Amino acid sequence: MSRSYIDSIHRYLDGELPAAERQAFEVELRRDPVLREATDAAREQSQLLRRAAPATSPAPHGFRDAVMARVRQQPSRDDLVRLTGEEASTVDTVRLARRILVAAVLVFGLALLFGMRFLGTPDPESLQASEQLRSLDAKVKAMKAAELRAGERR
Numbered sequence: 001m002s003r004s005y006i007d008s009i010h011r012y013l014d015g016e017l018p019a020a021e022r023q024a025f026e027v028e029l030r031r032d033p034v035l036r037e038a039t040d041a042a043r044e045q046s047q048l049l050r051r052a053a054p055a056t057s058p059a060p061h062g063f064r065d066a067v068m069a070r071v072r073q074q075p076s077r078d079d080l081v082r083l084t085g086e087e088a089s090t091v092d093t094v095r096l097a098r099r100i101l102v103a104a105v106l107v108f109g110l111a112l113l114f115g116m117r118f119l120g121t122p123d124p125e126s127l128q129a130s131e132q133l134r135s136l137d138a139k140v141k142a143m144k145a146a147e148l149r150a151g152e153r154r
Helices: 003-013 019-031 033-052 063-073 077-082 085-118 124-153
Strands: none
Touching (some): 003 019, 003 033, 033 124
16 A cells, blocks of 8 residues: 555545545545555554543654654655565565564553553553554554565565
8 A cells, every 4th residue: 555545544534635535535445445444444543542542641742743754764665666576575674674663662652651641550441442452453464464465466
């Protein structure tokens, strides 16, 4: 799935698409099961994150912009398709390692935030949201792996 689709998914879920783009996206959403599944996963992830980290604890100033800048630096799927053999394998490995590192930093940051904020065990709802987030993360990873395998077969 291209970066523009991922951006469109988030803009759609955040209500930021102009009416014409939103309608075109919804048509594509009905037609494309992969896009629909990715959109559902992003929606579920967004809801879980809202429940796990209330709006009263915003991210530090500049955090979102810094993360998005790093994401934009990553090679696109089109760039990867142009690579061959060992180059593609190396880039895939580096991308996977970066994603794992980003996920680990985010999980560590959330754990630190909750530890500092509550200084105790989280409430049952937070635990349930955390378990659902782990489950969703596993689904997203499986989807990405399937997507990469499908791209390799082409």
